[in-house]
Amino acid sequence: MVQTWRPLGRVVAPFSNGSWWHSHASYPTPLVRDDGRVSVFFSVRDASNRSCLASVDIALDDDRFSVLGAVRGPLFTPGTRGAFDGDGxxxxxxxxxxxxxxxxxxxxxVGASVPFSNFIGLAIGDAEGTRFERASVVPVIGRTPVTPLTLGYPWVLRQGENWRMWFGSHLCWGAQDLDMVHVIQQATSPDGRVWLPQDGVVIPLAGEDDRAEFAVSRPAVLREADGTFSMWYARRRPGYELGFAASADGIQWRRSDDSVRFVGAAEDWEDAERTYPAVFDHRGRRYMLYNGNGYGRTGFGIAVLEPRADTR
Incomplete structure (x- = not known):
């Protein structure tokens, strides 16, 4: 069924502080606190185009939000030269x-024959998220027989002793530049540290239904009250858009990209693109953090799901 999302406004607009923040506010990632605050972690870039971690707290009251205090950062910075995370x-x-x-x-x-080679790492932070340190100098998911090329943004759900991850993965590079086939795969873990990528693709490209699409990435997954799963993600075709899929088990998914709709006039920072969604529930309402134009160049905003809509 149709999801009707109503934008509430831009949360963070990028600016240059002359130090670790030169541009972007990308990939907003929520953490709902016990006291009702929502900490939003996001990626910024320095003058050398290397990304690091920042955060800001927001308060939510139904269809209103307010920013609590200043942006904090850098909370986590690139690794040493030559490391798998040395460029961001x-x-x-x-x-x-x-x-x-x-x-x-x-x-x-950053690559030479290809634009980049990315792998998934783990950092451990204190409870307030004021600082993070690497769990290891090597990735938790790198090149394996089922993930032989570059990887994409991870999303992790913990269900008791079971840990599940959905992440982007290249099936192939094309002849030049950003030519690619980028899909979503999954991995499992007994402890959140050691991960085993699973065979197969959970969200393939649209294929015959949409030949322009060449990437689906940044999955955000929720477990619904009835035990089913909902996933929102970014699509490139070639501009950025939002997509959605539903699943009974988190393995077999049914895409329904047209079900995600926004109401009202878009502001100038989001009038060309909305992408990189992160969806969460807070005090009986469902919200989406997302990037606008330029996948973070204009910052990120928040929208609320209208009550009559159904995510399944």
């Missing part, structure tokens, strides 16, 4: 684990 770190999933936070991120390596 992009956190896209935060999972509470006792008195710490587990941050799953994409480590960037």
């Amino acid at each position: 770190v992009t956190v896209t999933s935060i999972v509470p684990d006792g008195d710490r936070l587990l941050a799953y991120y994409l480590g960037w390596m």
Whole structure:
């Protein structure tokens, strides 16, 4: 059924602070706190175009939000030269684990024959998310027989002792530049640290239904009250758009991209694109954080799901 999302406004607009923040506010990632705050972690870029982690707290009251205090950062910075994350770190999933936070991120390596080679890392932070340190100097998911090329943004759900991850993955590079086939795969873990990528593709490209599409990425997954799964993601065709899929088990998915709709006039920062969604529930309402034009060049905003819509 149709999801009707109503934009509430831009949360963070990028600016240059002359230091670690030169541009972008990308991949907003929510963490709902026990006191009702929502901490939003996001990626910024320095003058050398390397990404690092920042965060800001917001308060939500039904269809209104307010920013609580200043942006904090840098909370997590690129690794050493030559490391898998030496050219940038992009956190896209935060999972509470006792008195710490587990941050799953994409480590960037700028390429020569291909534009980049990225792998998935894990950082561990304190409960408030004021600082993060690498769990290891090597990725938790790198090149394997089922993930032989570059990887994309991860999303992790913890269900008791079971850990599941959905992430982007290249099936192939094309002849030049950003020619690619980028899909969504999944992995499982017994502890959130050791991950086993699974065979197969859970969200393939649209194929005959949409030949322009060449990538689906940044999955954001929720477990619904009835036990089913909902996933929102970014599409490139070639501009950025939003997509949606539903699943009974988190393995077999049914795409329904046209079900995601926004109402009202778009503001100038989002009038060409909405992408990189992160959906979460808060006090009986469902919200979406998302990037606008330029996949983070104009910052990120928030929308609320209208009550009559159904995500399944």
